[in-house]
Amino acid sequence: MEAPQRTRTAIEKIRVSSGSAITLGLIKGFLNAKPTTTYLLTYLKGKCNANCTFCPQARTNNSNTNRLSRVTWPIFDANRVFSSLADSVQRGNTLRVCIQALNYPNVLHDLLTITEEIKSNGITVPISVSCQPLNNDEMKTLKEVGVDRLGIPLDAATKNIFDRVKGNLAGGPYIWKKHHEALLNAVKVFGKGKTSTHLIVGLGETEEEMTREIQWCVVNNINPALFALTPIPKTALEYWTQPEISHYRRVQLARYLIVKGQTKFDKIVFRKNGCITSFGVSQEVLSRIIESGTPFRTTGCPNCNRPYYNEKPSGPIYNFPIQPSHDEIKEIRSQIQNVV
Numbered sequence: 001m002e003a004p005q006r007t008r009t010a011i012e013k014i015r016v017s018s019g020s021a022i023t024l025g026l027i028k029g030f031l032n033a034k035p036t037t038t039y040l041l042t043y044l045k046g047k048c049n050a051n052c053t054f055c056p057q058a059r060t061n062n063s064n065t066n067r068l069s070r071v072t073w074p075i076f077d078a079n080r081v082f083s084s085l086a087d088s089v090q091r092g093n094t095l096r097v098c099i100q101a102l103n104y105p106n107v108l109h110d111l112l113t114i115t116e117e118i119k120s121n122g123i124t125v126p127i128s129v130s131c132q133p134l135n136n137d138e139m140k141t142l143k144e145v146g147v148d149r150l151g152i153p154l155d156a157a158t159k160n161i162f163d164r165v166k167g168n169l170a171g172g173p174y175i176w177k178k179h180h181e182a183l184l185n186a187v188k189v190f191g192k193g194k195t196s197t198h199l200i201v202g203l204g205e206t207e208e209e210m211t212r213e214i215q216w217c218v219v220n221n222i223n224p225a226l227f228a229l230t231p232i233p234k235t236a237l238e239y240w241t242q243p244e245i246s247h248y249r250r251v252q253l254a255r256y257l258i259v260k261g262q263t264k265f266d267k268i269v270f271r272k273n274g275c276i277t278s279f280g281v282s283q284e285v286l287s288r289i290i291e292s293g294t295p296f297r298t299t300g301c302p303n304c305n306r307p308y309y310n311e312k313p314s315g316p317i318y319n320f321p322i323q324p325s326h327d328e329i330k331e332i333r334s335q336i337q338n339v340v
Ligand code: SF4
Pocket: 037, 096, 097, 098, 099, 128, 129, 130, 150, 151, 196, 198, 225, 299, 300, 301, 304, 306
């Protein structure tokens, strides 16, 4: 990766998630739920240098580069996006901007330029960046130009799965230990609670393995955001299935309780097959928390709701972008089986 630069070339093109593009008025369309964060993606002619098996942008996947997960990301003139973004922030429609980055040599330059462009348009909005592990100087530069939070996606819950889906066994550049070190360094640079990671449920991990990794994140002041595996045509995982909804619900509950300090990995009881049988809280507490619907909302940076990133609006809804209804909570309750 290049050293931080002070003189930068303007960004000409940028990708915007289709939901964000509708919110910004760049395209017309109907939204079941509006994204409260505007999601941008660095534009690259060609593919990402990394090779994550689940990702349509991966170097050796033959999938459509318009996509990330099940969402399409059309390309726009960058200046048009920045001026629409200014309006959207002013109207209160955009509460955060998330810049997602592919892995390529000039990525730091592009992240700095995009952040500066947003700021120079007089837009006062918190900015998250989600990217590959950076070194400390690079992270500091991002913070200096105004990035509020940094995300480094682990995606996998264990080293074996990580190696298989984005590390050496996948022909990718990433190393489990280095991702963890970068996350710990990001906490030092950005401050406690200002670093996130993404964890994908459904890559073959058990609930016990996922819960252990969530606990590691929380102990180290890293916010774990949950995703459900979404198999995309022409990726290496196209024939995989999405996680069982009951499995996902139990992981959501465990994450919520650990993040809120109401339980710990050591207090949770698992079956031999790694499924949760007890969350280590009383039945009353569990029932009240399920009734609130909060554990089943999208997790991540403040105001990041990623509508339908992992699911069709017709369901099943893994991450609720808005408060689940009474009927939906009733259904969620029936999905969380055999736990106390
Ligand atoms: S949690 Fe949301 S806003 Fe934060 S980095 Fe991930 S996608 Fe972006």
